[in-house]
Amino acid sequence: MADEYTGPEPDLAALLAARPALSMNAREGLSFESVPLNAIADKYGTPVWVYGAGSIQARFNALRAAFGAENLPVHIHYAVKANDHLAILSLFHRLGAGADVVSIGEFLRARRVGVRAAEIVYSGVGKATAELEAALAQGIGQINVESAEELDMLSGIASRMGVVAPVVLRMNPDVDAGTHAKITTGLAENKFGIAAADIPALYARAATLPGIKPRGIALHIGSQILSTEPYAKAYAKATDMVRNLRGQGLSVEVLDLGGGLGIGYHDEPGLNLAAFAATVRREVGDLRVKLLLEPGRYLVGPAGLLLASVILQKRTEKRFVVLDAAMNELMRPALYEAWHGILPVDPALFHGAATPADVVGPICESADCFAQDRALPDLPPGTRVALLDTGAYGAVMSSAYNARPRAASVLVSGGQAQLITPRQTPEDLWADEILPG
Template identity: 80%
Template structure:
């Protein structure tokens, strides 16, 4: 869910803007996203506020589809709900025909509430509880990605008791280094995810004999925020070899889940080359004659969202601190992963003004509540606004009310109009579900 620590030269504000065609800077209106002035959003809904662009999500989904189509690949896209689980966003992907990749019963039920059929969902995750498995089977889940022999036995027993057949794929850990942040690599032997490749043939054969189980194929996922197609090439080559080996042993293999993890450019770089990625898929697994699944999340929604904040004050204490009304409880990624997010002033005059180093921080009582260090920014007076870019993935879903800070509002832009999709939490909402045991 994060990028590696950034050590290169930081892009200038103009370069950040130029790399993001959904953003424009108008002399009068200031920074606009999908044609809507962000100052108008802040005026209407307050700050901090999440701002998502439906057009950007649809365009990125279409670009991924087009890359596969150019290689004559039919890849079934299951949006990774964990990236951003808002009902309005799930509804966007339902409308364009996507399925869902879920990792909890809550995500499954959210996707169902948004109208995505359970049969068009893949249930991933290393720790599926019995109650979650039962509920998923009752809903008619399309596929479980199995993470261990123990989980396979658990699903077999539950499905048999319920007199239901569970469709499963075995998640193979290919032991491939994705070259990403250590906290979000998932395809190394030392990671908790998946089944060692050496154990797949025996477990696949056993799965084919278990009651309540139909085993269809393999799944794999090697990490997140991957910027090069080469790690995928290594992993997919190993998956293809495993498919051939299983078939040579008489097993039926009809599905291959390619996982997700396609990276984006958080600086001014382009991110993953989709044409190169699709070519790797075609070369390594395109001739297997299997149904291909993909689980993108960040790639589709990351650049389609931002966190809009206001400056509380500038503080000079040996160095300049720009204190925002947004904090680590809204956007956790910098504190958790040392993740880099671009920051743009919303005001056009400030955007073109002289810049000097500043640490951009929030008001939470933690030293980790820092969005950027020594970032080149203009003077930002109290009340001016800034946009924290590429916050559509792993932003709101990881947020909290730490320090008793009400959760931010969220707005969706579509066809040049803004629509409130989450109201700002009120202070009294923070304790609405709490109980005083001694009145």
């Protein structure tokens, strides 16, 4: 499982109790940040993504407060890949966050909402020449270089442009983050980063290359990490590396701590922020460097849900609940075997007797399954359900597979729901296609 949860499966009441933004009212049913989900479904249809501005702000403030309690300045750069909607990016910009991007498209999205180029970190193993040219032309704040080959390529580009690229070398610390194999990034076998043994020589060479200004090192060991232990191991290696480089007379101004902070997809609390901040303080707090952090899932995952309707219940040897949402909306269960809580919106059904059911979508793939043998009440056709904690890696990974128009998106703020992405029509799917003559 992507979240490495080993406890018992929580019942509906436990799922609800663990999520303060959700409430169940006997008359209006399930609400998110005080807005009834039935009202959203009535107005905008299903499936529909629902995000909570209050939840995002609360999580951002909690993260900032955890480091404040350690008297540790940390610059938060929101990882755009988790949810790149302009409304979400604009909210983070207003909260004071920079951006961590992995493509020129994400870079331009962040710029579109007012994020200064100097506040953007460009990560990723395969930055194309045109992408680097565009980022350098606008004054990108930091480029995380992931190989010697990329460093040479960047030197050539920056030299031709007559600019200096602010570079941080991404070190692969070879630390097991204890997470799903498909979202670990800090092992030697992964495609990410530069082997720690190669960093000193490459950093020294970077200092001599034209168009390059080495500023520090970065690391990122994986996603959905629930323990501080792998962070402590990785950051201890980073501390040794910083001291090693400085011992060679090299300047190190920046330490990019990466992200990967895990959330509770069941009824567990997720990564302890106070313990994480204390770990950062203990391992790197005395290095006299600018500290960067790049969280994504932690900030937006629990701040979103996917609202869907039941098409029918099919009964064979088991019960299948077929939704109008599918794997083209929410890919994580098919891709990572990820677990998402599911709550009925109707208050009467919430308290109904639960029996095992597979919750599936209508796509012609066996992988189009959100849950297996999940304890749920009877869910008649037209019943609405909320798939929880889908604010991260949900809509951003969605597609139009099976010629299914993309779902609408709604942002809840101050007790009001506002449409931020209209639902596609079938005609939208082929509007930009060309039939040859």
